[in-house]
Amino acid sequence: MPDVFADIVGQDDVVDTLRRAAASAAAVLRGAAAGRAAAAAGPVAPDDDDALAAEAEAEAAEGAGGAAQGSGMTHAWILTGPPGSGRSVAARAFAAALQCLRGTGCGECQGCHTTLAGTHADVRLVAPEGLSIGVGEMRALVLRAASTPSGGRWQVVIVSDADRLTEAAGNALLKAVEEPPPRTVFLLCAPSTHPDDVSVTIRSRCRVLPLRQPAPEAVAEVLVRRDGIAPDVARWAAAAAQGHVGRARLLAGDREARARRDAVLAVPRRLTGVGAAFDAASALIEAAEAEAGAAVTESDAAERAALQTALGAGGTGRGAAGAMRGAAGQLKELEKRQKSRATRAQRDALDRALVDLAGFYRDALTAALHAPVAPVHTDTAVLTAAGAQRWGAEGSLRRLEAVLECRAAIESNVKPRIAVEAMMLTLWKG
Numbered sequence: 243m244p245d246v247f248a249d250i251v252g253q254d255d256v257v258d259t260l261r262r263a264a265a266s267a268a269a270v271l272r273g274a275a276a277g278r279a280a281a282a283a284g285p286v287a288p289d290d291d292d293a294l295a296a297e298a299e300a301e302a303a304e305g306a307g308g309a310a311q312g313s314g315m316t317h318a319w320i321l322t323g324p325p326g327s328g329r330s331v332a333a334r335a336f337a338a339a340l341q342c343l344r345g346t347g348c349g350e351c352q353g354c355h356t357t358l359a360g361t362h363a364d365v366r367l368v369a370p371e372g373l374s375i376g377v378g379e380m381r382a383l384v385l386r387a388a389s390t391p392s393g394g395r396w397q398v399v400i401v402s403d404a405d406r407l408t409e410a411a412g413n414a415l416l417k418a419v420e421e422p423p424p425r426t427v428f429l430l431c432a433p434s435t436h437p438d439d440v441s442v443t444i445r446s447r448c449r450v451l452p453l454r455q456p457a458p459e460a461v462a463e464v465l466v467r468r469d470g471i472a473p474d475v476a477r478w479a480a481a482a483a484q485g486h487v488g489r490a491r492l493l494a495g496d497r498e499a500r501a502r503r504d505a506v507l508a509v510p511r512r513l514t515g516v517g518a519a520f521d522a523a524s525a526l527i528e529a530a531e532a533e534a535g536a537a538v539t540e541s542d543a544a545e546r547a548a549l550q551t552a553l554g555a556g557g558t559g560r561g562a563a564g565a566m567r568g569a570a571g572q573l574k575e576l577e578k579r580q581k582s583r584a585t586r587a588q589r590d591a592l593d594r595a596l597v598d599l600a601g602f603y604r605d606a607l608t609a610a611l612h613a614p615v616a617p618v619h620t621d622t623a624v625l626t627a628a629g630a631q632r633w634g635a636e637g638s639l640r641r642l643e644a645v646l647e648c649r650a651a652i653e654s655n656v657k658p659r660i661a662v663e664a665m666m667l668t669l670w671k672g
């Protein structure tokens with residue numbers, strides 16, 4: 243039976259660090275139990291709070307470089323890595339190891355099972371509903387995280403996109419990280435520790451654990467082993483997904499995802515003029531909207547129905563008018579949240595398409611340079627070779643840069659349609 247760390251793909255160093263930290267955390271709990279027993283027997287023993295504080299100090303004394311290699315447990319962690327590198331998978335596995343009744347992350351006990359299933363009472367996951375995580379959500383979370391763990395081990399808070407905290411939410415989190423309750427562990431996931439992603443003050447209170455983009459071979463291996471996907475399909479999907487484990491699994495198993503990717507990779511040969519470039523931009527934007535729409539429509543309707551039921555949908559008694567006014571406010575609030583979530587889903591879908599497109603021009607560039615590098619898209623080799631011949635290395639590079647600039651522009655809030663149109667024109671003209 244594989245343990246909770248088995249699903250972390252291609253990150254041996256990270257897994258080593260987390261295993262050691264979990265063992266050290268288990269030792270802290272054992273020490274606390276022994277301390278209580280000794281205290282009951284007579285003389286005063288140090289309690290668990292001091293034990294963890296001492297661990298943290300020993301870690302800090304090792305210095306920034308040493309701390310990453312250290313074996314001890316600490317209250318606050320930042321897991322960094324590109325999307326799909328498995329940040330949140332690693333955070334959840336670590337949470338399971340902390341709650342594991344055997345203290346190892348065995349994958350078999352109640353603590354491991356409930357954590358991985360997302361139902362453990364002492365593990366809370368914060369994920370942004372829309373574009374950002376608000377202060378209200380964060381305050382409520384910090385408050386609950388300060389309570390004594392009901393399972394007697396740790397309170398674990400996982401913030402899956404810490405780079406999407408609003409400033410106020412970041413401040414609420416900082417307060418908790420600065421003065422952590424004795425049995426609370428914060429696991430923050432972010433693309434990097436750049437100040438745009440995580441504030442410098444939060445960063446200074448956390449141990450940073452960088453994840454790498456896993457190699458395609460490691461991704462393919464896990465698709466075969468865990469998901470039972472045929473080896474040749476797994477190898478193709480792992481390369482096409484460029485190290486993104488979830489994306490690789492989707493490409494290997496979902497016909498619609500493959501069709502969307504095919505449509506994106508058909509863009510370069512459709513760019514025959516200005517009109518075609520604008521058409522391609524519209525098609526790309528609309529495909530992203532359709533994909534995102536399909537993903538959120540169902541949950542939107544379910545949420546709305548649930549809220550209407552909860553509000554009683556009607557009622558004529560005393561106070562009904564006031565209740566209805568409150569209901570309208572709540573519905574409006576829900577619609578605002580749903581709109582924000584839809585926008586995020588559209589941007590994510592569009593970004594996936596741009597990553598695929600970037601892979602195409604990267605392949606053309608490496609073909610033009612005759613670089614001994616494995617291609618991203620093994621199934622468009624003929625097209626990228628033709629592109630390489632027509633554009634040369636320089637023209638391929640300009641096109642690759644146009645795609646990357648488009649991604650950056652959308653990330654910094656340029657209207658997607660404007661950014662994509664500019665990109666398509668460069669892809670056409672070079």
Ligand SMILES: [Zn+2]
Nearest residue numbers: 342348351354
């Ligand atoms: Zn376990």
